[in-house]
Amino acid sequence: MIKKNKLLNILYPQVCGICGEIAENGLCRKCQNRLKEYNVCNRENVNSKYFSNLIYLFPYEGAIRNMLINYKFNEKSFIYNTFVNFILNNQELFEFLKKYDKIIPVPISKNRLKSRGYNQSFLIANKLAKFLKIECNYNILYKIKDNKEQNKLGKNERETNILGVYMLNKNINLEGKEILLIDDIYTTGNTASECCKVLSEAKPKNIDVFVLAKD
Numbered sequence: 001m002i003k004k005n006k007l008l009n010i011l012y013p014q015v016c017g018i019c020g021e022i023a024e025n026g027l028c029r030k031c032q033n034r035l036k037e038y039n040v041c042n043r044e045n046v047n048s049k050y051f052s053n054l055i056y057l058f059p060y061e062g063a064i065r066n067m068l069i070n071y072k073f074n075e076k077s078f079i080y081n082t083f084v085n086f087i088l089n090n091q092e093l094f095e096f097l098k099k100y101d102k103i104i105p106v107p108i109s110k111n112r113l114k115s116r117g118y119n120q121s122f123l124i125a126n127k128l129a130k131f132l133k134i135e136c137n138y139n140i141l142y143k144i145k146d147n148k149e150q151n152k153l154g155k156n157e158r159e160t161n162i163l164g165v166y167m168l169n170k171n172i173n174l175e176g177k178e179i180l181l182i183d184d185i186y187t188t189g190n191t192a193s194e195c196c197k198v199l200s201e202a203k204p205k206n207i208d209v210f211v212l213a214k215d
Ligand SMILES: [Zn+2]
Pocket: 016, 017, 018, 019, 020, 021, 027, 028, 029, 030, 031, 032
């Protein structure tokens, strides 16, 4: 996964994920300033049985929506730099995220990984974890079923489509730990809830969910 990403970074120049101008860290100054007002440390209690807080960077709209679609579906893996830089430039959020013991990306299935070439949540989680000096564990949660893509389903279908698709690696101890689950987009919350439900079998102290954008 990492090798392929490195290769993509060589093939694609380092450009701003929003406007396409050359920008070393995936985010040009102009776009950073333009989106500053949206990029606050949004925290919400979403009343989920399985996690406490939802933290998100942006509402899922406009330039951010386009950027996420490019990131996830148009092979523009380098855009992970843009998102990580938004987080690094947000001091309040960055300080807040230091409290977690483990960062866990929402996994994708083997087949999806093969076709997309990267797990979009892993790229963010892995780089962010390095800056935060927190362990990023991609081997705790597995996706064992190739279900239909959630974004192509209606509200009711989403709920059943996601059941039983994740599996916990029981060899890793999460007992008493503060966990941060990282995903790209939060819509109905079914994916996040299902992941947290499975993770809660390992008896962590607390699980919060962090996403790039909330729909
Ligand atoms: Zn830009």
